[in-house]
Amino acid sequence: MKIFRLVPVTSLALLCMTAISSAQMNSPTSKKYTIVIHGGAGTISKSIPDSVKETYLKSLSTALNIGKEILEHGGTGLDAVEKVLNYFESDPKFNAGIGAVYTSAGTHEMDASIMDGRDLSCGAVAGVQHIAHPISLARLVMEKTPHVLLAYDGAEKFAQSVGVALVPSTYFDTPERLKQLHEMQKKIKEGNHGTVGCVVLDEYGNLAAGTSTGGMTNKMPGRIGDSPLIGDGTYANNKTCAVSCTGWGEKFIKNTVAFNVSALMEYKGMTLKEAADEMIYKRLQPDDGGLIAVDRGGNYTMPFNTTGMFRGVATSSGTFEVKIWK
Ligand code: ASP
Secondary structure, three states, X not given: OOOEOOOOOOOHHHHHHHHHHOOOOOOOOOOOOEEEEEEEEEOOOOOOOHHHHHHHHHHHHHHHHHHHHHHHOOOOHHHHHHHHHHHHHOOOOOOOHHHOOOEOOOOXXXXXXXXXXXXXXXXXXXXXXXXXXXXXXXXXXXXXXXXXEEEHHHHHHHHHHOOOOEOOHHHHOOHHHHHHHHHHHOOOOOOOOOOEEXXXXXXXXXXXXXXXXXXXXXXXXXXXXXXXXXXXXXXXXXXXXXXXXXXXXXXXXXXXXXXXXXHHHHHHOOOHHHHHHHHHHHHOOOOOEEEEEEEOOOOEEXXXXXXXXXXXXXXXXXXXXXXXXX
């Protein structure tokens, strides 16, 4: 018999402390880091009320500050990626964890992946229905199994075997997402956003990337998007860059977007911006989505071909910005 337990939303301070203690405890340094985040690309109306806009920008800033804090105290890029995405997974505004969208059957199926650019280690979960923090389970797949991707019941059995509590499926029920499902089913509304991603260059020169999502509203049960697929929605390689994508997953899978950004750099000598622009503006079509990426030199880019993409960047040289539209 399954024992369900609600996992409490961890406080910001605790998140940071845990991450820092599990990483190198260096004193604060001025060493170089870059962290870039996204909270999904899509049709984001410019006429959303200012109060709503402010809540999104505030969440993006909080997420960036969690990552910054970890990186400034000697934490690793992987820790920053995981803890930033844990924060988003606890914020119902974003389509990951508690805010995951509904499938056409009125259920929730979440996907996530994480990758370590040092040695191409990676882990992913797909179709999980009772995991509050899919990105953390993806990291456990990477660190504790010989596999890359675990899905559905197998992923949840693995979670229990390593002490991750399952949550009841009602944990993911939110009125806003239910309304979106009904609007989508009546074809009143199109589009989707809210997937979350984070890419980091840490002070050790390592690149890391992660992506977490509930997928697309009204998707068929069993549908898996690009987010848990290494090379499609997520990729990191210390030779080139770290990438996290968001948008219409099928298009990102067909174009192997995340890996291709890295490949264009490695094989064709493109810069990060050239490679990312090639994929987003030339290979994909308008309204397909966007990506965030950082390279080994700390350069970053955040292109998207939708009306908006929730996004932000912070660097050791003092850049700190959060944005929604161009
Ligand atoms: N790419 C995600 C998927 O297709 C959705 C998104 O990024 O909004 O599952």
